Amino acid sequence: MNTTAIKEISFEELLLTREDVIPLLGGKSDYAFLMHEYLDTLFEQGKQIFQIMGGYQVFDKLTFNLEMREIAIGEVNFEVKKVVFNMLKRSSKIAVFVCTAGDKIHELSRQYMAEGDMLKGYVYDLYGSLVVESAMDLVQQSLRLEMEGEGLEITNRYSPGYCGWTVDQQKKLFSLLNQNFSFVTLSDSCLMKPIKSVSGIIGIGHNVKYNDYTCHICDSTNCLYKNLKKHS
Amino acid sequence: MNELLEKLSLAVESGKINKMSPYPPAMKGLDGADELCQQALEAGIKPDVILNDALIPGMGRIGKKFSDGKAFVPEMLIAAKAMSAALKHIKPFFTSGEVKRKGVFVIGTVMGDLHDIGKNLVAMMIEGSGWEVVDLGVDVKPEKFLEAINQHPDCVIGLSALLTTTMVNMEVIVKQIRAHYPDNKILVGGAPLSHDFCKKIGATFYSADPQGAVEFLERSVA
Ligand code: B12
Numbered sequence: 001m002n003t004t005a006i007k008e009i010s011f012e013e014l015l016l017t018r019e020d021v022i023p024l025l026g027g028k029s030d031y032a033f034l035m036h037e038y039l040d041t042l043f044e045q046g047k048q049i050f051q052i053m054g055g056y057q058v059f060d061k062l063t064f065n066l067e068m069r070e071i072a073i074g075e076v077n078f079e080v081k082k083v084v085f086n087m088l089k090r091s092s093k094i095a096v097f098v099c100t101a102g103d104k105i106h107e108l109s110r111q112y113m114a115e116g117d118m119l120k121g122y123v124y125d126l127y128g129s130l131v132v133e134s135a136m137d138l139v140q141q142s143l144r145l146e147m148e149g150e151g152l153e154i155t156n157r158y159s160p161g162y163c164g165w166t167v168d169q170q171k172k173l174f175s176l177l178n179q180n181f182s183f184v185t186l187s188d189s190c191l192m193k194p195i196k197s198v199s200g201i202i203g204i205g206h207n208v209k210y211n212d213y214t215c216h217i218c219d220s221t222n223c224l225y226k227n228l229k230k231h232s
Numbered sequence: 233m234n235e236l237l238e239k240l241s242l243a244v245e246s247g248k249i250n251k252m253s254p255y256p257p258a259m260k261g262l263d264g265a266d267e268l269c270q271q272a273l274e275a276g277i278k279p280d281v282i283l284n285d286a287l288i289p290g291m292g293r294i295g296k297k298f299s300d301g302k303a304f305v306p307e308m309l310i311a312a313k314a315m316s317a318a319l320k321h322i323k324p325f326f327t328s329g330e331v332k333r334k335g336v337f338v339i340g341t342v343m344g345d346l347h348d349i350g351k352n353l354v355a356m357m358i359e360g361s362g363w364e365v366v367d368l369g370v371d372v373k374p375e376k377f378l379e380a381i382n383q384h385p386d387c388v389i390g391l392s393a394l395l396t397t398t399m400v401n402m403e404v405i406v407k408q409i410r411a412h413y414p415d416n417k418i419l420v421g422g423a424p425l426s427h428d429f430c431k432k433i434g435a436t437f438y439s440a441d442p443q444g445a446v447e448f449l450e451r452s453v454a
Contacts, residue, residue, distance in 0.1 A: 034306075119309040119310060119313065125349055189343075189397050190398075
């Protein structure tokens, strides 16, 4: 049986503060005070700017191909490669997730850039990424709660485009989702719209585990979140 | 070097836009790039000397720091703002022909891709190094690049892509450009790219950051 849960997340629920954004900018924060005005406006107007939606669909018909390190969800086969396979191989169910911060933050960011205020545009862009990741934390949290009710654990989340799992497999991922997920669409080149969106899978089962720190298993060398605490 | 030019160069590098601007705190109350550039012109320093000896080296130093991991995107953006405050005084001389740009750089995010923060940064830094930049935007098809080269026959082209699925479109674009304009230089960049990929698709040069591109362009006009 497949269960689906989708929710609209309010901006306030994310409980974001300046301290969540400043470390992402990098470096000493002696320029951070220049961002305060932008961030304060964002906090104030966040409710109007963000249209946050996220959800997951849980599948329990799974096949694991140990040799090829492939996982089939229903009839759809994913070549997830070593890292993701090892983290998910003990799952009895898999949740496929999608989450978005909406289109408006990207539009605003590019509007400021086009008007010549690159810094403001950049801060808005970064903030949009933070919002979608934080919203996805909440979606993951509600999956965790739902599964705890059944006595099950969940893994970290894994996305196509990371850990050797290729971005083009997003097409198959989206083919699994029902029409309630149409708030995010996928282009031929596997780009999600809105831009500030994420997709991926989470393993569920009695014998799976969640790692608080995962940066060491990821091969990304230039990730914004590398070694920052807030990272699922 | 002239003291005024030195101050101007430092103002650009540090992101001191004008006297009023609060950043950097250590330069509070001092003249910024805006005032210093005006003063340099009033002191009779030629605009091309101001551009080449103060503004471009100032941007170059912040670009180098970014490339070495000693400065971050916001610092580069603030420096660019200081640069444009100064450039505002030089722009009339571009129009009159008294100051010449080093060449034309045409840049775009390739078809299928909408990521443009990186592209915008590269465009900004290359403009700050003395080039005229023609930004074709995002999701740019090969025909649009060909059209731009037709208009600016000696231009250098820059292609940006952020996903492995869109990076392959670079090959299509490079092939089409090469078929019509075999001699134009093509720079490529974006998170999933590499030197090997650049070589494989027949582009001229790959750089992981804007400074590498600026230095390549510098060598190509030398
Ligand atoms: C923030 C971020 C996000 C955010 C926002 C995305 C956005 N663009 O708005 C969110 C969280 C939404 C996101 C989502 C996804 N992301 Co993402 N994301 C990033 C991250 C961490 C930073 C991107 C960024 O803004 N960088 C800052 C700018 C300034 O850097 P830049 O664009 O790379 O540009 C610099 C250089 O590349 C270079 N450059 C760029 N262009 C050019 C051109 C020339 C000519 C030259 C010389 C140089 C040059 O100069 C620039 C300045 O230094 C990168 C990792 C990274 N560090 O790059 C991953 C990354 C881009 N994402 C990746 C992936 C896979 C995804 C997803 C597909 C994951 C998923 N399944 O959910 C989705 C796709 C989203 C979509 N809409 O389709 C991969 C892409 C690689 C790949 N495997 O294809 C990356 C590289 C991470 C990784 N795995 O290593 N992402």
